[in-house]
Amino acid sequence: MKERKQFALFPRAGGMMTMAQPIAVTTSVRRAASIDEGLSEFSNQEMYRELLGRLGEDPSRDGLLATPGRVEKSMAFLTKGYREDSATILRGALFDEDYDEMVLVKDIEMFSLCEHHMLPFFGKVHVAYIPNGKVIGLSKIPRLVEVFSRRLQIQERLTRQIADAIQDAIEPQGVGVVIEARHLCMMMRGIEKQHSSTVTSAMVGCFRQKETRLEFLSLVRQPGAGSQ
Numbered sequence: 001m002k003e004r005k006q007f008a009l010f011p012r013a014g015g016m017m018t019m020a021q022p023i024a025v026t027t028s029v030r031r032a033a034s035i036d037e038g039l040s041e042f043s044n045q046e047m048y049r050e051l052l053g054r055l056g057e058d059p060s061r062d063g064l065l066a067t068p069g070r071v072e073k074s075m076a077f078l079t080k081g082y083r084e085d086s087a088t089i090l091r092g093a094l095f096d097e098d099y100d101e102m103v104l105v106k107d108i109e110m111f112s113l114c115e116h117h118m119l120p121f122f123g124k125v126h127v128a129y130i131p132n133g134k135v136i137g138l139s140k141i142p143r144l145v146e147v148f149s150r151r152l153q154i155q156e157r158l159t160r161q162i163a164d165a166i167q168d169a170i171e172p173q174g175v176g177v178v179i180e181a182r183h184l185c186m187m188m189r190g191i192e193k194q195h196s197s198t199v200t201s202a203m204v205g206c207f208r209q210k211e212t213r214l215e216f217l218s219l220v221r222q223p224g225a226g227s228q
Contacts, residue, residue, distance in 0.1 A: 044072045078113055081150035086161075089144060090169040093137030100173070102215065104128040105141045107224050114185045115152035123181030123197070125149075126220045129166055130173040130206060136166065155181055155200050163202035174205030176216045 039047065048068035052059040059068070106126040114121050125145050129136075148161045163177045178201045187194050206212045 044075075045069055048072065077150075079151055081147045084147045084150075086144055086147045086165045087169065089147060090136060090140055090165065093140045094170060095135050095137070096133060097131060097135045098133070099131050099135060102128050102130050102212075102219070103135065104216070104219050105138060106220055108142045108145050110145055110149045110158075110179065110181065112149040112151070112153045112155075112158065114183060115154060117185040117189070118152065119184040119188070121153075121155060121181045121183040121185070121198075123179060125162070126178045127162060127166070127176070128207070128216050128219070129170075129175045130212070131170070132172045134170040134172075136170060141166075155179055155183075155198055159200040159202045163204050167204050172205065174203070174207040174209075174212060176204070176207040176213065177202045178217070178220055 042050075045068035048071045049059045052064055052067065057064060059065075104126065105128075106124075108125040108127065109122075110125045111120060111122045113119065127141050127145070144162060144165055148158050148165070159177050159179050163175045166172065166175045178199065180197060180199050182197050186192075186196055203213060207216060
């Protein structure tokens with residue numbers, strides 16, 4: 001791979017400029033930047049139409065005429081989390097409350113897109129925290145899950161982001177998050193294991209203590225309201 005060295009100038013005390021170390025810019029990086037500039041003049045629908053043609057389809061046939069528009073709307077919905085702010089959502093429903101026992105919202109349905117193959121993964125999210133003077137409006141916890149899941153994701157990062165957002169918003173005694181999910185990138189391609197599932201957890205604060213962790217996991221395993 002060819003490389004071309006570029007140099008950057010950085011200011012230092014007294015207003016003088018100092019030469020930075022050379023930055024190696026690979027041919028592939030320069031080519032990607034050039035492609036990005038070239039594609040900027042095309043709409044999303046035009047690029048989806050081009051992709052259909054490259055897959056071997058006829059974008060002009062009846063069944064595919066409206067597909068680029070449908071895909072554009074679908075992707076806007078599936079990635080709407082990039083245009084939402086978790087902190088703003090939580091700030092709208094924080095309440096002072098003298099309650100210091102575990103709060104658990106479980107079996108939250110979750111749908112996301114794997115960032116590696118852009119295929120869906122889906123499952124359930126269980127979120128618990130122990131307040132420290134403030135509680136969160138219950139409906140905001142599923143909303144928080146939605147904000148982070150409606151992005152290109154990996155399950156591990158999604159789990160941690162949910163926990164960190166709650167920790168940052170109300171500084172509780174602790175937060176626990178468990179996600180159980182099935183990944184189509186493992187089911188319909190690659191290894192093609194239809195019955196595999198992935199479980200991830202994030203434990204913060206007192207949830208790292210064995211007793212609190214066990215209580216949380218025990219409540220997660222119990223049948224929810226309305227279960228037979």
